[in-house]
Amino acid sequence: MANSSVKEIAAEQDLPQSTLETLVPQVEVQRVIKPAPPRFRNELAKYIIRRSDACKLCGKCAEVCPRGVHVLKGGYKYFAAPRQNVCIGPSCKDSGHYCIDHCPNGALKMVENPMMKVLGDYRWTSDLILATWKMAESGAPPAPEYGYQYECGNSGGGFDRLRFKFPARPPVELSPDEIDTSLELNRRGDGRPQIRIGVPWYGGGMSFGSVSNVTQLSKARAAVAFNTFTCTGEGGYMERMRPYDEHTITQVATGLFGVREETIQRVRIVEFKYAQGAKPGLGGHLLADKVTPAVARMRETVTGISLFSPFPFHSVYSIEDHKKHMDWIKHVNRRTLVSAKVSTPADVDMVAVGSYSAGAHIVHMDGGYGGTGAAPDIAKKNIAMPIEYAIVKVHDFLTREGVRDKVTLMASGGLRNAHDIAKAIALGADGVVVGTGELIALGCVRCARCESGRGCPRGIATTDPELQNQFNMEWGSQRIINLYNAWRIELVDILRRLGLRSVRELRGRSDLLMHLDYTNDGGEAR
């Protein structure tokens, strides 16, 4: 199939009239970075300031603070609650702006916020969550003064123990705009579109039902702004997603819910979901309560009846069957790329090479610690390997098989920030798929209650009409656009410090990494 002479085909030549009629003008979203302030009244902060009644309202604190933590509004007698989320804590002492020391009456006190013990976990530490919020707010990496340890989490393994070996000075001096972060997704040379995404990541699949409309659309708009993709997940193609067809991946999963010829024909990438990292080897189960009339219509099922997505595809027993699936999609839509989303079993290398041979353009591996809307705890923790191992294994195997440059390898499952993205690429992935990071940007605190009762109390992963009105699409899109921008700035900075002109040059450069638990004396010859 490689180098076949199929020409790129225009939609009008290819699609049946019934599908063409459903196509709508595509929405443009500019990549504009503007502040998207946090949506809650009391933003969580690393440090809290208490004002005692010794305060004489002299206003000195407001005067010394360059960040506007202390607010005495005109016409008000007392200070408003301090804006703790812009306070940088004791590191302020270095610049002589430490309000606590300046207060003539000793009325101010600063303590580390004890709530930080409740926020976050081993993988997403509270610092990482706060830093992600800052990025989503401002569109840039958080200022170093905040002192957030956000380059990695605290899980004690994998990405959290990997570091880049940055040279003291970059081998080549490059300016940020010389550095290219784009990624080609079709390397088969089969005449299908040469899709290039502007950043080496795209959004992971989250179905309508698992997240709200607003969340899905916010993700889609950010994908448009950064010329990348978002994924519908299993559960149908919402009419509202139609203006984002060009940047949407539609998923064909084992339940085939909401999959129609028309949905496959309208997109540029179709993803086969064989398994999901958080619950590998298990099917999906949408509880009866969540099958609302809207969800049922979308999935072409009956309201109030639980829906099972089985595992595995009951028509796929082998790579040959897999190829049959791919060919089916490729026939229905001759302009689309095909991605195979697989999990990470012991023989993930065979799975990857098999997917490639069956005709996949993209092999998307979802590691064992990946995100989910609901999964058995026993599966999240115990089944299949973490993505770090899988990337190394598959990159190595595909290289030895001589097909590494014919397929795009996307990794996901616990990638939280630009550093994880860069590490994954240095280990051997071409790009990554992100999910949880976007939700954090929208205000997720990882309380893990996505599935219970009315759904997400933060209004992100819910279809409850009241809860999902907590934020609107403009704000949501801006938060994700800002986050993407901050990630891109960081990624470019990593590349610059390493002296690499493009993110593609970083792929497989594990020699640029070190592992804190190893001797790092070269290992085997590369």
Add this chain to the structure above:
Amino acid sequence: MPDKYHIKTRPVPPRRPRIGRCGVVDWREDCAGCHNCVKRACVFDRYREEANYIRDMREMDALFFQCMGCFSCVQQCTKGLLSLSLNPVYERLGNSYWTPQVIETTWAQAETARIPVSGAGYRGPFSGAGFDSMWTDMSEIVRPTRDGIHGREYISTAVDIGRKPALLSFENGAPLNNLPPLVDIPIPMIIDMMPQGYRLPNLLPIFKVVAERTGTIAIVDFNDWNLLGNELEQYLPGLAAYLSPSSVVPYPSMLKKMRLVEVADGEGLEQRIAGLKDANPSIVAAVRIDLDARGVERSIELAGKPYIEALHLAADASGNELNAENPRFIKDMLRQAHTALVRRGIRNEVTLIASGGIALAEHMAKQIICGADLVSVNLPLLIALECTMCRQCNDGQACRAGICEIDTDYGVGRMVNLIAAWHDQLIEVMGAMGIRDVRRLRGEAGRALFYEELEEASFGKLFGKRNSS
């Protein structure tokens, strides 16, 4: 088709105030008394529940800690008066092995009998000691399942305890009638004796009923047999007497009704087993071996003896080698024993029962992958009764969780729920692996992923040797 194994469950609410991970600290002072107070908007309606709880409260020291930790009220209170805090009581639960998370999830399963499900990705450390240093494998496109595509209801969790001959002998076309006895139980888990210090007398009558309800077997020290209560007749198939070297032997009439008996390792093992077999030839005798420095060796040695059918390898409560300075973990010791028996071609001559450190359903699956045929469980069943592992009972003091006063219905309900939830989780793992029969899960180390091996294969290759620390 024969009846499917199904454990009947019903919700059994806790007797005592729940101990959750976090709670809201509420500085009522300075409250503006807003009409649309954030407390009304709690998605989980916890504030109303808290108010009801306080109204009906019986114990003053029990605070309300059932907050789900979503921060919504904290972040939206007009005056910023609310904050979240970890529950200090929760943090003090258990110990380094029986962590608060283990206890919390066990309580939830004992209450609902459901598989714990949550949203968002895994939150814990990358890996850890003991059972946390391995992952189970799954099936994927190139090999969708080992046993063909099937639904959960076709997965069998039944195991046999006893000797399985490698071949059948025939005479005149008919099999020789010398097949050794087998005990067939529907779940690869039996109920172990409680460790010393946790032997609350009123547990035994509960175990007896739980074993009968779930079809499994409870091991009971024959010295404590009188605590089981009267009219044992119907429960005997679900009870296995543990006989210490000095213990008297049960009456033959009693042995005849039992399926399994457990004998402590020691002098005159062969004669003691022969004595039991004389009373009931179809009884299976397991030998209990303490996993100390010689435990594995001793197991391998005994497994070769013709009179041994089953071995029960017991580590300490946290799964560690007994009396060792740098103890090995039970999964590694079992793997060693299993592998040695496979090499000698006698693995099926003996059934291996493993106990110690089995705290979660995943441990049952992982222990079987590491070579046990089935596991023997004790402390989780106690935790199911709202034990907090405070160890006060170890010192002979009264149980703080009031387990000495529970009624049988509650105890049986909670334990049966836990066993049902474990059974379902085992099926989840086996379903993911594409394995249809738990007997085939045994020793399937090729379908598991071990931390050390993965590290070596990926990072070792790239980054040299692992620092020894």
